[in-house]
Amino acid sequence: MRLRTVLATATAGLAAATCLTAAGPANAHAIPQGGHVNSPDGHACSPTVSIDRFSDALDKTTYAGTFVGNFSGLAVDRDGSLAAVSDRSALFGLDGGTLAPNAVTPLADENGAALDSEGLVVDRDGTRLISSETEPSVRRYSRDGRVLDRLPVPDALRVVPAGRAVSNGTFEGLTLLPGGRTLLASMEYALSGDSAGIVRFQTWRRGKDDKGDPFELGRQYAYRADTGLGVPEVQATPDGRLLVLERGFTSGVGNTVRLYLADPRRATDTSGVENLTGQDDVRLIRKTLLADLVNCPSLGATAKQPQPNPLLDNIEGMAITGYSKGRLKVLLVSDDNQNAVQTTRFYYLRVRI
Template structure:
């Protein structure tokens, strides 16, 4: 009994790990209609930075409707007051494992839906996620490619979603259309991969509404794609009512902060009477240290699960500027005082009413 009391005392006396503080240092718009090597700079759904070369990667979710599905390599100037850029240096067509590019969605075969991209911290390749092609039965997947666009066979060329995260023919379980692999992050040691679902699985409960949120799944995979663990993450309710009844909220990106904490970007899109959308975005710190592994749980709908704990770091509504459809997030270079830069980019959906936005935050403990 004395040992148990001492253990409890040590646990309660242990200092809490401080949450970082995020503040805005730059906000700008990139040009609309920019085309480079046959690929359009729009629909940017994922970005990443390689500290070894200074290069940035940008992935578009264009389904080969404006040229081949593609990503870019280029540069960003994060200094306040500097032109927003980006300066593009290469266009990389997204390819299948046989080397062929993806056709458009009308071709009758799998179309690419690129949503996240990351440099491999232990190699020279890129990983990217596709949400899958619901109509043709192609599951959500993580794919690997070289920086010149060639598919890479090892250690993984294509990792399809774990069984419980795929589309299911019965329509009563599995992933929802266009609500799958939105977020991707390497662990801080580069040994594993985090991937997030945008919405709850069908069997895990309803999608978020203005009245209530939901539970989605964060999964950790090893470098070969084997599922190591899965955790329930509580998504907020939809952040405002839509006059036409169309609004959503989900996880749009994730990023590892340390061994047990992730940054999670939640994004609400609210359709207005004019057909345009307003966006409400929040950045959370997710702590997985006390969450239970739900990889063997067939359903989370009853809510009886020890979910991930989260803490609000930044409500973008509080910045006093227009916020568009932020879907991309990556660590940038460290500042001289050791603080980190966090860069976010928006997916303009190739819509003239939306903007290609880049925000730069300072993240300090």
């Protein structure tokens, strides 16, 4: 999403992943050629989150005549490589270790129109599920970019006047829950009529064998984002909980980026609730703060605009790239909006859940 400036007073394939690693040089505080910083011992952002390194290697680069950036979603492919979606209607393949692009595929809707692509899931058959916040929508694509299917969307989640969603505030995050039968999309901002900060998470369900069974509308949940922040990304953990990224921007100050662990399993199904006003009979998704990334060490990073920590930028994409005994490897990426004062930056985190 092209993140809107908000004032300070505003309210608003895991099997492959477990073996994916990324190489980087050993120096922790200088940025060598290629833009990598490595932290062999880890650097704490909080008691449960540390940052190993970051990479600016793809910032303001091109591949096959296409600008590399505007990244809004990440996923691990079945072979351990990375897929990255740009909100300018492009799907990239990236090397899992070096991040070097090795493929780019244009994306469009059924009529050939460009999309504001945001969330990305690589399904077990290798097809790509991609959300767009334009309508909003979730479509299934072949590896070569052909539209194969389109999932149903509740009327209320559509952008006004068709529904109650604000423009540029719909499906941002997209993730497949363990078992592969439930798909979840996160709205970025609240619907008209819902209390500020309460955003809806929509799910879809399919049959047990998932062989040709389409996704059908499932339960819906409510999640309260921090004041002034939206939800740009969500990823399912192996135990069925969610990593939720919250983000905001204040002009002249910079970005706020927080990582939460959330549990939807006892939350109320809000698909039949017209207005979410914080009523007592609606159980919101419970969340626990893992880290406010402003507290991460900067690792020598520089920012092109004011930031409370020069490491921060417009972080929008997230993928779980490894898991072992309650510890996750998590990769984040920022959306530079093809803007000279923003950076395409990848962040390598270790998260204990």
